[in-house]
Amino acid sequence: xxxxxxxxxxxxEKVAQGIAEDPEVERRRxxxxxxxxxxxxxxxxxxxxxxxxxxxxxxxxxxxxxxxKLELGGTVPTVPLLARLARAMEAxxxxxxxxxxxxxxxxxxDGTTPEETATEHASAPEAEAEAEAEAEAEAEADACAERAAxxxxxxx
Numbered sequence: 001x002x003x004x005x006x007x008x009x010x011x012x013e014k015v016a017q018g019i020a021e022d023p024e025v026e027r028r029r030x031x032x033x034x035x036x037x038x039x040x041x042x043x044x045x046x047x048x049x050x051x052x053x054x055x056x057x058x059x060x061x062x063x064x065x066x067x068x069k070l071e072l073g074g075t076v077p078t079v080p081l082l083a084r085l086a087r088a089m090e091a092x093x094x095x096x097x098x099x100x101x102x103x104x105x106x107x108x109x110d111g112t113t114p115e116e117t118a119t120e121h122a123s124a125p126e127a128e129a130e131a132e133a134e135a136e137a138e139a140e141a142d143a144c145a146e147r148a149a150x151x152x153x154x155x156x
Contacts, residue, residue: 036073059088
């Protein structure tokens with residue numbers, strides 16, 4: 001079994017060599033990414049409102065498992081469903097497409113966008129670089145905390 005990291009590395013090597021990815025695979029990858037971004041936006045807004053999946057499902061005329069599947073990126077919702085979700089979460093739904101980036105938001109009805117209700121999908125290389133930088137920052141913070149704990153233990 002090939003790990004995700006190895007598969008991703010092999011894909012990146014092919015791109016670097018100029019080997020184009022099958023257009024169908026690329027289209028499917030974009031669809032999966034969009035489903036994840038939409039699900040994350042629903043999750044963020046639901047949590048910001050303090051709603052359970054069951055309560056959101058009741059408000060939107062859905063079942064709790066459907067909300068769960070949507071939030072996990074397991075399905076691409078239809079436009080009518082997005083409208084029902086927006087009404088259920090007392091929000092305005094916006095999807096902005098620019099280049100290879102997509103921004104999905106559920107905005108308060110008064111027009112403000114709380115930070116926790118917005119998700120942005122950057123291009124794959126930018127997202128990977130951001131994830132690596134965050135991982136390095138976390139590792140550095142953990143190392144600093146560990147050294148501080150060791151100093152405290154050593155000095156009593």
